[in-house]
Amino acid sequence: MIITVASGKGGTGKTTVAVSLALSVAADHRTTTDDPLFLDCDVEEPNAALFLNPTIQERREVGQMIPEVDLEKCTYCGRCAEVCQYHAIAVVGEKVLVFPELCHGCGSCTLNCPTGAIHEVLNVMGTVERGWAGLPPLSSPPLGGIRGGEERGRVEFAQGTMNVGEAMAVPIIRQLKQWVIPPSASTGLGGTPGDRPIILDASPGTACPVVESMRGADFVLMVTEPTPFGLHDLRLAVEVARDELGLPVGVVINRDGVGDQGVDDYCATERIPILMRIPLDRRIAEAYSDGGTLVEVLPEYREQFQNLYAAIGRLVVDRKGARAQ
């Protein structure tokens, strides 16, 4: 089952919830015998590793294919520039200029070149990494303090990181997903609760990187705060997930107790289930500030997150049932 954790507004606790959910499910072998897979899809500002402390085992460079012109074959006809919708290639006299930061890697110039003068090369835009989190390495001493590493189960971890100065996050997210999510798992609503838990932590906002992080998910878990900003951006995120992508959604209210009733009223009107409430608690904020996770600071939350996972599973099954009829 693939769950994307999103929010619209930033800083509402997406990473806190996504990480806690993964760690709680990992420690609960009633739900699944598979170790959960966690993907940090906020490639502009990836933060989950700061909390999961994974050991990275594999890393590769990613980006997109951009044109390279063989000037021996080029006739400077300008067809490539004519078909490019992004003004990423220009023919000026006997020169062909390529602007990698504008290129979407669609390959239309390659397909349209009448002399076959264009081939494509990888323009590196970032990296993707994978490894494992949860269990301390055998050689290291047991972790002390709030970490309690040995009590956590294992989480397979993957993240993408966009290079500073790059503009487009989507190709990195897309390649991260293709790299680590088995094709059998990414069948949209085909997932079942018994499958391996796959948890994606999305970036804030509602634009194309968020859409890419939601695409193929079985469920979108919205983390919000009960404030006018939280509500405003929650509405927009629901528009994307439920109305545009047709995915089931549920809400976690974080910092419950601040703000107003707006989010509760909205969820009631829209019949969006509120699946969990995390009260405003300075201890959580302080622990977070040093890289501590919610389930480590307040272990009683572990069961709540396990129940949250089970509740999402039931909603996905109900949804599939409703669709089948």
Next chain:
Amino acid sequence: MKQLVILSGKGGTGKTTVAAALAHLASQELSIVMADADVDAANLELVLDPTKQDVQDFAGGKLAVIDPEKCIACGTCHEVCRFEAIIPGPGTEAYRVDSLACEGCAACYYQCPEEAIRMEEQRDGQWFRSDTRFGSLFHAHLFAGRENSGKLVTLVKQQARLLAQDTGAALVVVDGPPGIGCPVISACSGMDLALHVVEPTISGVHDLERIMATTDHFGVPSLVVINKADLNPARADEIAAFCTERGVGVGGHIPYDTIVTEAMVRGLPVTAYTDGQVTEALGEVWKRLKDKLLI
């Protein structure tokens, strides 16, 4: 005329709270124009009580549309599309276009042997010019899941700058989006100063390094303000040390106070709601900004 952008890298650190407060404080001394460059989740309007004066459509990009009458189901479009945007259609349609996945590249349009595909201009959002108590506000709404947020950010900022020039305003205040990608790059281009709002957390520190590297890359000078500074004084010190090392000033420490949320619920900038410690701290930030911007 000077232009200031409020950024953060990490979301939810208080960009809009700071931007609204600075707009309020600045407007008491100067003529200002505001722009909300977070076009997918614009929040500045929630605390500035704007009255919309002008509404315009935003056409961001194009979308491929398949004419089922002409389509012979050869599958060429499906093969050439690198965005998985051409998918098997429902019912009798061989293929249809997933409008959220389509990047408008027109590869399918050029390859279709039957000329069954056309590229349609998309209405991707709207932008607004509004009046507020503090001056004119330019803001926008990018429709759910649409592309080209950078282009819309550029448009909103350009409108704000033109009005500021026409009316002789002294300052443009731009509330930026989170992240470091295309809308952020668009938001910081041409700015005189980036004010980074950071919180003293492990993520805040990590994200500050990346957003500051981004603004450095594009040649925009930085000033940092530490929000919720007392939540973790050791991390706040770490941020201050990092700034010193980079030759970047710290423009102020704002204490953690739930009154910020109260002000938001009332739809007011925090400085217009209370005279407490948060307002005092923001007053200091405004003073530092004036020095830095020479206004």
